[in-house]
Amino acid sequence: MTQKSLLVGPFNRVEGDLEIKLDVSDGRVTAAYANSPLFRGFERILLGKAPTEALTITPRICGICSISQSAAAARALAHAAGAQPSSQGEKVATLLHAVENLADHITHFNLFFMPDFTRPNYEGQAWFDRAVARFTAMKGSGLRQAVEARAELFHIVGLLGGKWPHTLAIQPGGATRAPSQRDKIRIGADLNAFRRYLETDLFGAKLECFVEVKSRDGLDAWTTGDVGLFLEISRDLGLDQLGVGQGRYLSFGAYPSADGVIFRQGIWQDGKLGMFDPAAITEDLSHAWMLGETQHPRSGQTAPDTLMRDEAYSWCKAPRLSGDVFETGALARQIIDGHPLAVDLAKEGSVRARIIGRLLEIARTQIALEALLQEIDPKQSFMEVVNIPQNGEGFGLVEAARGALGHWVRFEKGEITSYQIIAPTTWNFSPRDAQGTPGPVEAALVGAPVAEGEETPISVQHIVRSYDPCMVCTVH
């Protein structure tokens, strides 16, 4: 029996800084420890500031989920004020937010995830030359098309949100710019262009055809576009059996509005849907370089352990729901929303399942946005006046590209006294809790094959990147 320990980092093509420690025995990972090695302290930075300043500060937690942070902050402040945003402004906010999520999914697939299949490890595979042509880092034709399609899609954010990232357009009362009829036509043209990219290159077919795939058997029959290439690679490498999760999924519900959500809220465990209870969230600090007790984020605190005690190994807290570990992200959203393909993939819970969850969501989101645009009425008002009280408390729950994002704020005499954030990757890349239960990615890495001489195992890279971690959000 051979045993060793590997330290994997800097772990790139993820957003932010990530280090993973692996215990390896007889060519398999036996334990994994995910370390978020950067602490910035946004929750402390916000203390003493006026509540509205969160709208400027929190998007800057993350340059890839910036609008998600805006949306969560705006909802938390509206909740504290007991106010509702303008229903039309809410649609603009949804459009901005969903465009960011679409762009993030495209970036992940093309720039972060797929280039690993162009490594020399895979030379000689039937698909290798095609993978190299499409997905060689910084050069592949697929990357170039994706980067261009993404930049053009972001024209929608330029038009309605001024710039990306870090817009201030989403406010508790709605959106700062009222789109005109001409703006609406322009946005429609941008969405059409993006659909053309998706159908020509990514899916190689009508989006509606992919949304019609109802089972894993149906996936086996899909051969077109980059999706077809991914599925071929996946079959060859057994990605449907790699990085299998715990089967517990969480979604806060995507794009909440007065009309409901686009992808519904809930949890999935033991193979069935359940209700999500926001009061059941806790953050455990046992293995984080943080001081204090396990708390609900409403009463949580962020006090870094500057001595970096030995029992802890990450700046990331460990969020739990009713004490359990949950995975969050596009796959979770699509399962909880009840799409039959996603539900079929819930039990698989693999690298493949996470990638397909994201692709399915791209197709469904594009279709949903086209419908949403038709509901935008340029004759209406896009902003309600919301007066933030001197004292208040609220929370905002949204779905970022990578999953469930929550902001919990409390303020007194016009100053923030508590601001706690739980980001999607805080869930997915959480360290162990007081019971020693590993976080989702830590558990999913156990059993991953490690070849002789591998210092940065390729299987570990596929698994970690399948979650699309955003490390800057994780600790914030």
Place this chain on the structure above:
Amino acid sequence: MNILWLQSAGCGGCTMSTLCAESPNVLDLLDGAGISFLWHPSLSIETGAEVRKLLQQVESGEQPLDVLCVEGSIVRGPNGTGKFHILAGTGRSMLDWVQSLAQRANYVVAVGTCATYGGVTSSGENPTDAVGVQYEGSHRGGALPADFTSAGGMPVINIAGCPTHPDWVTETLLLLAAGELTEQSLDGFGRPKFYADHLVHHACPKNEFYEYKASATKLSEIGCMMEHLGCVGTQAVGDCNIRSWNGEGSCTRAGYPCINCTAPEFEEPGHKFTETPKFAGIPVGLPSDMPKAWFMALASLSKAATPHRIGVNATSDRITVPPSLKGPKE
């Protein structure tokens, strides 16, 4: 020209913004200018052990380095150790890495306001003791000393902005690769003059409202945001409204104020970002280079002369009174 790009204590948004470059896309744009990445955290294939080896080779001088780009502020805490950010897999703080690798680079480029001056990461109580690469706020001397110059004879080049415009980054790199960027190309805070000699006010679509001090009173109204809503576009450097963002965007075009994100210490304006501080009802901050007495005189005169159209539109969320049409020529 090769680039080693490190992401320090920031949000990664300046990389994400740079990926929005167009005509051509950022990959073709840099490739066409002979610019390549030794390593970039979001783009390169190399990971883990491969990167550690590369960093060692650069540090030892075995691998020549043309440009070190640093994105994100540099954290010095806790207690001067820099351990709030250990570069993954290396056991060494980013502070230590940047100080070491900067000695090997021909040029050092700080990308974004975190990297240039500390930025949002250094806001509030500055829990991590964050600074910029060569500035601490507006004071020279950050992670690198005030008198640092790289092997190429330049101080740190500060592409400030939160985020940076994609073109500010790519054009700075293109100028460097062409040998056309010198110390004289930078302003007093180390920012490339090609964008820092402009003000956000230039080409702002609210200019006509500004001329008459016809002001928006709340976000979503299309009037000038200087008087009430905290806009400092008349003082902030940047060609945001000349070149626009993500197609046809800019902060003021989208109906929210310029918060001067290209400036040192923008993160602590001393007032709410979307409220103009006033003394005796008059905004405290005045447009750059404008004598106060003249501003006051002109402002009161123009305000009195505000045409009906402009006054009504200023407090509307869209144009409600169109410009008058001239009749047919006699």
